[in-house]
Amino acid sequence: MSTVIYKICPRTLWREAEARGVFEGAAIDPADGYIHFSTAEQARETAAKHFSGMDDLLLIAVDAAGLGEALKYEVSRGGALFPHLYAPLDPAGVLWVKPLPLGPDGWHAFPDLDR
Structure with missing residues (x-):
C-alpha cells in the first residue's frame, strides 16, 4: 500500500478545519462514519x-x-481497497495542501502524486 493518501476537499471547508484545528470530513464523511481518502492510483x-x-x-x-x-x-x-479514516484529522499533520484546479479540458489538473 502507498504510504501517502489523498483527500479532495473544497477550499472553504479545509480552511475552516485549519482554523478549528480539526478536520472531520466533508458532508458525506460523517454520514458514512469515516473520512474518505484515495490512493494516488x-x-x-x-x-x-x-x-x-x-x-x-x-x-x-x-x-x-x-x-x-x-x-x-x-x-x-469496483472492489478496490480504499483508505478510510475512523477519526478526525489534524490539519497540522498533513504533508501538503495544493490547489486542484480544473484544466482547459474540464478535468482536474493533478500535481505529481507519490505512488
Missing part, C-alpha cells in the same frame, strides 16, 4: 466521479503511516 477517478466540474478544490496529502489503527483499507468502488 484512485485520486483521479475519485475526482471525476465525485467532483466533476467543481472548481476551488484542494488536494490534501497525508502520511498514512502516521494515522495508526484509525486508518483502515476497505473494499469500495
Whole structure:
C-alpha cells in the first residue's frame, strides 16, 4: 500500500478545519462514519466521479503511516481497497495542501502524486 493518501476537499471547508484545528470530513464523511481518502492510483477517478466540474478544490496529502489503527483499507468502488479514516484529522499533520484546479479540458489538473 502507498504510504501517502489523498483527500479532495473544497477550499472553504479545509480552511475552516485549519482554523478549528480539526478536520472531520466533508458532508458525506460523517454520514458514512469515516473520512474518505484515495490512493494516488484512485485520486483521479475519485475526482471525476465525485467532483466533476467543481472548481476551488484542494488536494490534501497525508502520511498514512502516521494515522495508526484509525486508518483502515476497505473494499469500495469496483472492489478496490480504499483508505478510510475512523477519526478526525489534524490539519497540522498533513504533508501538503495544493490547489486542484480544473484544466482547459474540464478535468482536474493533478500535481505529481507519490505512488
